[in-house]
Each structure stands twice: as structure tokens, then as C-alpha cells.
Amino acid sequence: MRKRIFQLGIFAFLLLFIVACSGDDTSNSDADTDTDEATEANGEQDAAETFGGDSEDATELTFWTFQELHLGIFEHSVDRWNEEFPDRQIKLNAEAYPYDNLHNNLLLALQSGTGAPDIADIELSRFPNFMQGEPQLLPMNDHVEPVIDDFIESRFDIYSKDGNYYGMPFHVGATVAYYNTEIMDAAGVDIDSIETWDDYEEAGKKVAESTDAVMLTFETGADWTFWPIIRQQGSDYFDENGEVTINNETNVNTLQLMHDWIYEDEIADLTPGGEVHSEEFYGFMNDGGQASILMPMWYMGRFTDYMPDLEGKMVIRPMPRWTEDGNRSAGAGGTGTVVTNQTEHEELAKEFLAYTKLSEEGNIAFWEVLGFDPPMWTVWESEAMREDNKFYQYFGDDIFDTLLEVRDEIDSINITENNPDMQQELNTNVFNSVLRQQSQTAKEALDQAAETVGN
Numbered sequence: 001m002r003k004r005i006f007q008l009g010i011f012a013f014l015l016l017f018i019v020a021c022s023g024d025d026t027s028n029s030d031a032d033t034d035t036d037e038a039t040e041a042n043g044e045q046d047a048a049e050t051f052g053g054d055s056e057d058a059t060e061l062t063f064w065t066f067q068e069l070h071l072g073i074f075e076h077s078v079d080r081w082n083e084e085f086p087d088r089q090i091k092l093n094a095e096a097y098p099y100d101n102l103h104n105n106l107l108l109a110l111q112s113g114t115g116a117p118d119i120a121d122i123e124l125s126r127f128p129n130f131m132q133g134e135p136q137l138l139p140m141n142d143h144v145e146p147v148i149d150d151f152i153e154s155r156f157d158i159y160s161k162d163g164n165y166y167g168m169p170f171h172v173g174a175t176v177a178y179y180n181t182e183i184m185d186a187a188g189v190d191i192d193s194i195e196t197w198d199d200y201e202e203a204g205k206k207v208a209e210s211t212d213a214v215m216l217t218f219e220t221g222a223d224w225t226f227w228p229i230i231r232q233q234g235s236d237y238f239d240e241n242g243e244v245t246i247n248n249e250t251n252v253n254t255l256q257l258m259h260d261w262i263y264e265d266e267i268a269d270l271t272p273g274g275e276v277h278s279e280e281f282y283g284f285m286n287d288g289g290q291a292s293i294l295m296p297m298w299y300m301g302r303f304t305d306y307m308p309d310l311e312g313k314m315v316i317r318p319m320p321r322w323t324e325d326g327n328r329s330a331g332a333g334g335t336g337t338v339v340t341n342q343t344e345h346e347e348l349a350k351e352f353l354a355y356t357k358l359s360e361e362g363n364i365a366f367w368e369v370l371g372f373d374p375p376m377w378t379v380w381e382s383e384a385m386r387e388d389n390k391f392y393q394y395f396g397d398d399i400f401d402t403l404l405e406v407r408d409e410i411d412s413i414n415i416t417e418n419n420p421d422m423q424q425e426l427n428t429n430v431f432n433s434v435l436r437q438q439s440q441t442a443k444e445a446l447d448q449a450a451e452t453v454g455n
Contacts, residue, residue: 047071052078053091059345061352062117063094066102067335070121070170072369077356090352099123110136110340118343119353122167124158124334128417131161138339138346139164143354150378151358152331154412159336167336168357171372173296174329174403174410175228175319178303182313183213183291191317200320204267207291214290215267217281218258220431221274223423224332225294230254231330231413233322237423242416244454246426247446255442259434270436282306294319296332297373297403300391304371311394318406327409377407418453425449 047068052058063074071094078092095117097105103126109116110130122130130137144156144165152172159167179191187206194200204215218225230236235250245251261268269290273280276295285293286307293299303310318328337357343349356362363374364384371391379385380400391399430449433440440448 047096049075049094051075051092051094052082053089054082055086055089058082058089058091059348060091060093061119061343061345061349063092063119064102064106064117065094065096065121066099066123067121068096069370070335071096073170073362073365074356076365076369077352077362080361081352081355088348090348103129106130106340110342114342116340116342118345118349119337119339121335121337122159124336124415125419125423127159127167127336128415128419130338131166132417135161135164135166136341137166138341138343138350139166140168140339140350140354141165143350143358144168147358147376151375152377152407152410154331154410155334155375158331158334158412158415159338167338168353169375170335170337170357170366170370171296171298172375172377172403172410173298173331173333174373174406175294175296175332176329176402176406177292177294177317177319178299179292179315179317180213180288180290180310180313181315183207183211183288186211187291191315194317194320196324197320197322201261201265201267204261204291205265208265208267211291213288214269215261216292216294217269217271217284217290218262218431218435219271219275219427220436221271221427222276223426223431224276224296226255226258226426226431227413228294228319228330228332231411232319232327234411236414237419238414238416240414242414242418244418244422244450246422246453247443247450252443252446255430255434255446259438259442262435263438277302286310297399298333298371300395300399301371304390304394314395316395316399316402318402318409327406327411329406329410331410331412373403377404380404380407422449422453425452 049071051074053060065071074092074094078090082089103122106116106120106122107129141164148156155169155172156165159165159169181191184191184203184207187203187210189203189206194203200215207213207215230251233250233254235245235248237244237246239245258268262270271281272278272284275281276293282302284290286309303314321328337353339346339349339353360376360379363376363379364382366372366374367385368389374380380403385400426449430445434442434445
């Protein structure tokens, strides 16, 4: 362990030297998603745990992550593994680091050929950095291909290259609509009658007329709302070839609609705190400030942790459709767990990762331990997934009924090496100039973003 930490310190020093010499201005992406806001890089380890390994013959594996919550899944998995395979015991040295430190030092370790862990988490927006050239990660095809039909396949595609699957997902990240039944009932709106965005707009007008709440708010410091609703329409920031499409007609019209809902129809407002992971927003939502929010399934944990007064008032439904046969969801956020090519225990590391991420027990644990929507859709109807817990108590017992409705409608976003730059442009300039300052039209702002990132 000390050797690993010493190596990490060396890599951090080298990285700081390289960045200082190059003058690059690196920044986080908000596409983190199944986590709270990314921890600021400060060179300090967030947590270090050792799981399993009671046997002297146990094989030591190392795991790096940027999210301390993920350690719980691997602790759970090691315990199950060592009980099931007593002659193949694993001792897992698990370390959680700040977001930037984890990704920067992992990339440097892989590029230098030394110091990488056996297994590591890589957040979705940073994953393209690890796919450039020949990936220094091990393909997991032997374990993925036999079970891929039981999973939401698009969640593997975003961590793949040239037909090889490298990253194993934690969740589907299906975006859904969360509705406050107390507000909607006061406005005389039947939630289950909202099928299209036109229906949603009409419901929003009733909410604005009959209550002190707005139908929703739009972020100026993040893109959690904008991205899924354009993806629903088959659009994105980049196409499948990596070409910039941020300023296409669909995206311009959608951003203009967001503006109009705030300033003309007055059914929406700006998100307090700028984004939906802020304390200001939690307080606003908890006090009944808005009637609905569009976020991935994993946002359930934000409700249970930070908005306790809404327990029993919130329900989960599919997103409204844009067209009669349009999708009612979209994938958002994610983290892929990989095996690096520096592992000295290739088969064991791959088998253990598959055991953790691709097994039925592992996917049930995603729900039980973290409250994530498991990427293995075949467990959604299992008895284990229906056992009472805090999420059912908060949202009702039909959570996975909603997921089953939309499981074939969860298109994932296109990820390129330019996604972090595009998100920074949106979150720093576009949303502020269009939605807050109204200094640019949607077309002007998105044209500028396309030019800035395209160059």
C-alpha cells in the first residue's frame, strides 16, 4: 500500500510539472453522475480500505476510484467472492482519490507503463482519454458477450472501442420525470395523463396558475436537463463520428423553448444555485418550489438524503415524448470500471470484475447498496429487487415498473474527447447568456459554442 501511495505521489508531481510547462487549463466535467459534485483535486486520499484477505494465500488486488460510495459495492463483492471461492481468496486494497487526481494519475500511470492499479473506475466524460491510440486496458468481451442480452447494451457501448468492451457500468442512468403529487393535485393535473411535452407544458400552465410553484427549473451551471431532452429527439452535442452538432436545429429549438418557458409562458425558472446538486436547490425543492424534475434514476438518493420532507409525495414516471412514437428516456452520466494492462493477475482481476458487475447478485447489490438502477434489466422484476427499502418508502412501489416501460428507449449519449470542452462551454457561457442574461439567442450561443469547441 505504501509503495502504491508513494508511486501516486511521484505521478502527481510529474503531472503538475507537465501541466505547468504546457500551460493547459484542465477542468472537470459535470457528466459525473452517479456521484455528488466532483471533489476538487487536492492531492489527498479520500479513503483507503482493505477488504477480505483473511487467508495467507489470498491474492492482493488494487482498486482505485473517485467515489468513496463505490467502495461499498466492492466490499460486498469481496465478501461474496471469498465465501463462494475459499480456495481463491482475494484481498482488495481499495483507494478513493479526488476526481481529478484519480483520472490524471491513472492516465499518467498507464502512459508511463508503471504504477497503475489492477482495477479502476473511470468516469464517463473522461473515458475517451483512455481510448486514444491502443487502450492500456484489458477487453472484457469473454465475460460480456455471453450475458449482453440480459443488459441494457447501450451502457456498454459508451465504454467500448473497435468491438471491445472495456468499461463495466454501475447503472443504466435512465432519465425519468419525478413529480410532486401534492403540487400536481393542487393544480388539478393527473400525472398519468402527461404523455407528450405538449401535455407537460399545459400541466405547467395549470401549476403556475394554481400554486406558488413552477413546473421545473433549468440549470445554468450544468446540463442534466438539456442533454437528455435533446437526446430523446435523436440529437446530441456530437454525432457518432465525433463531428460537432451542438448548433443543429433540434438543439437550437430546444434551448429556445427553455428560454420561452421561463420568460414568456412563465412555467419554469432558473435553478437555485445554478444546478440540481446545490444546497440552494435541495432547499427549494424540499420546500415545494417546483412540481417536477428530470433526472436519472440514481438521483433518488439525492431526494432521500437531502429532501426528507418530500417522502411520500414524489412519484417516478417516464419522461414525456416529443413525438407519438418518441423515446421516453435517455441515458445520462456513468462510470466504467476497468482492468488495466498492468495487472499481474489478469484472469483473476477480470473474473472478479465480472463477478462484481455482470452477475445477478452484483446487479441486485447496485440497488440494495447504492440505490442505482442496475444495467442488468432481467433483475428488475426479481423478488430481491422488490423487497421494501427506503426508496420504495419514499417513491412508492412502482419504480421498476417505470423502468421496464422504457428499457428499450434509453439511448446513450455520444462521447468524444471534446465532450468536457463542450460541457464547459455550455455550463459557463451558453446557458448563462441565453437563460440568465438573455444577451444571446439560442442560435447565436450554440453557433458560438460550435465554433469554439470545433476549433
